[in-house]
Amino acid sequence: MCLLQLRMSKELEELSPLGDSGHGDGSEEETEEDDEPKICQVCGDKSTGYHFNAMTCEGCKGFFRRAMKRPAQLCCPFQNACVITKSNRRQCQSCRLQKCLSIGMKRELIMSDEAVEKRRMQIRRKRMQEPVTLSPQQETVIQELLTAHHKTFDMTCANFVQFRPLDRDQKSISEHSLEPDSGRFFHTTMHKPPSEDAMQRNISFSSPSSPSSSVQSTENKEWKQHKSAIFTTLPHFTDLTTHMIKNIINFSKTLTMFRALIIEDQIALLKGATFEIILIHFNMFFNEVTGIWECGPLQYCLDDAMQAGFHRHLLDPMMNFHYTLRKLHLREEEYVLMQAISLFSPDRFGVTHHSVIDRNQETLALTLKTYIEAKRSEPNKHLLYPKIMACLTEMRSMNEEYTKQVLKIQDIQPDVSPLLLEIISKDR
Template sequence: MSNLSLMLLECCDMCQASVGFLSPVLTTDPRVCLICGDRATGLHYGIISCEGCKGFFKRSICNKRVYRCSRDKNCEMSRKQRNRCQYCRLLKCLQMGMNRKAIREDGMPGGRNKSIGPVQITDEEIERIMSGQEFKEEASLPEHTWSNNGDSSDHSSPSNGASEGNQPSPASTLSSNRSVEMNGGYTAALRDQYMNTPMNTPYQLLPHLFSYHAQSGLLAPQPRSLYPQSHPLVLQLVAAEDLAPLTTPMLIEDGYKVTQVELFALLCRLADELLFRQISWIKKLPFFCELSIEDYTCLLSSTWQELILLSCLTIYSAQIFGDLADVTAKYTPSEDEMQGFSENGMEVMERLIYLFRKFHQLKVSNEEYACMKAINFLNQDIRGLTNVSQLEQLNKRYWYVCQDYTEYKYPHQPKRFPEIMMCLPEIRFMAGKLVNVPLEQLPLLFKAVLHSCKSSLISYRTGSSPCLTSTGTSPGN
């Protein structure tokens, strides 16, 4: 028998073993990813999976990421929903038998373990991996220190990414003997590495938001200078933003009753203007020439809802929670509209109100907003991208710039940067939920959210406690 025939038979045996072990459903279609149901591209780390889940699993293990699920740890995994919760996606990878020991330690392509088929591990082992306990023991380091190569005890990243599972969290690479040299934990060597030269090393430098959180409190805040490379990058991002007020008319005569159709038309017009501003923003980005038009199109089509939501909560919040709230106050929903408001709409309403209060508390500056927007946009896990490595480098660059600026500007708020970054996964999640709200429910949803948020603002100013107004009791006028 020829070598080619032997190779073909071996491949067939591998596929049959994997399919039979994991899922009877795949017997009829072995090309379906066992994690998300997308089109599989082959046997990756022991099971049949798509390129997206293969890459996600590799990054999660190589970077020792620890995720969080904001729900019941049973989120839906499908091609469209897999990016909503990183925790549940990694959990399913492990449950379905992906072999973490088949990943090369240097992060380069090509497995180092040639064992065939999936692996079976106990629930206890899975829990140790998901909690990061196994990574801590491998590193043999105290929880509050960093190792020389950046593989820390806890590479926690923000929970619940929404655009292909990601809020990338570029990590500190502090040497152990200088880990507390500065408040915020940067060294000159790290700055030189990420700022001045393109990095060809694997994407393994990710800051631990949770351990970083604790580390920041070890030293008293100390005033320091902004790193010279950060200042021009922040200015370039801010210059790309259109900070002028929205031009969509949101004034209305006293006594006029707004109909559902009129309010919906206004919301559509606002969305059009906000989307047009995002397209114009892309062309002004300092790294515009570094990526292809195809990648920009892919990024914008996947993140435009998130960019709009972020801008509404920050630079346009005065108009959205002021002028638009005044218009929605003149819209009175019918009983049928009130009764037909879905449970999904209620959840969206409550979480949008939470986001508003969080941003109102943080008072995000234009500089922080510009960095957050760039970080959210540069999502290297979105499907269909052609230059993933370049996106990773750009994402890390602006993550570091944002952390540098925030620590410099707010030295007495050591937890500010993690809190700001943790808002991005929530925005991504909410943008995905908003898309699923029926169009006819949007006027009532905006009325309820804006009324409650405006009431909160009044309560903050008067010193009383803000109360969350439910949809069923929101006033008609």
């Protein structure tokens, strides 16, 4: 509400030289060398400048304009000699109007409604023509995010060869593969990491809750099929998951806004955002033509994720997400701002200082919006920001299914990373 009032006040100030004051240099005459506060010559309230040829407050300025446009004759209920003050100026409109006229306020200086609207339109057009630029603070935020990203994220994926081999066994998934139309991939992702600092201080997390006993019969059937499958790619994806979690922890710890939070909120934010940030990371590798994740020395397809134990309740929406986001052709700055917005989500489970995190997220979201307006030149660039925000919302909706599938994989084939199990757990 305060921001709205500020914007309205600013617009009124811009209108006043031609719209209400009738005196082009009123603001200059209001402030003299003695810097003494000026008083409204009608009621004695604090003056805001010259309006219609006299120094008045905003209240008397508006009253004079309305009274001059009103056809009704004003009459004093007393003796036409009321003393107008700040406290009683509403009691007698007739004497107040006479006081306005006596100090020299002129009716002919009032602009018509049409002229005022025209002036407002000119101001709006001028604002739209002015180039949008990032503030120094926003430039600093972007640079810090890029620096942290470059330190903790390797686009060459050179470390991927250090994981346990990606042993593909196509026969093991033949019984429960997806239809040819939906055959794509998702790497194993992570959901909700704890802070490395917290672990070093022996801050423990409760063990993951057991999956619900009431599941649909179709899901039971699919998971019975998984029980007979050989999870040949699971060791590789377990190592990959652990590696990516550590990178995200290091990325977050580099950020000034993140380090300023209490350790409990750091843990809560990491637990809630890791799955989404890894989705964003792997979208940078995604080839929307082939449906393949091209990660340096390795390439992943949907069958690899299926051999790790994931199935279509997660993979189908995951693929739609990757195609949607990749087709936006985001720049690196937009990617890092997107993952920072995801990180600073005040509604994560376990967050205590919601207002601080909410302000951080608002700053990041406004920076992203301004960056798009300032750096993009496409005619439909105004659509990019809401599309990015929609992708962030879509990632949130996948969290529950991802957690459920990881827990079921662990029940069938206990080779899930302990770090990942702590991430998907919730403190009770």
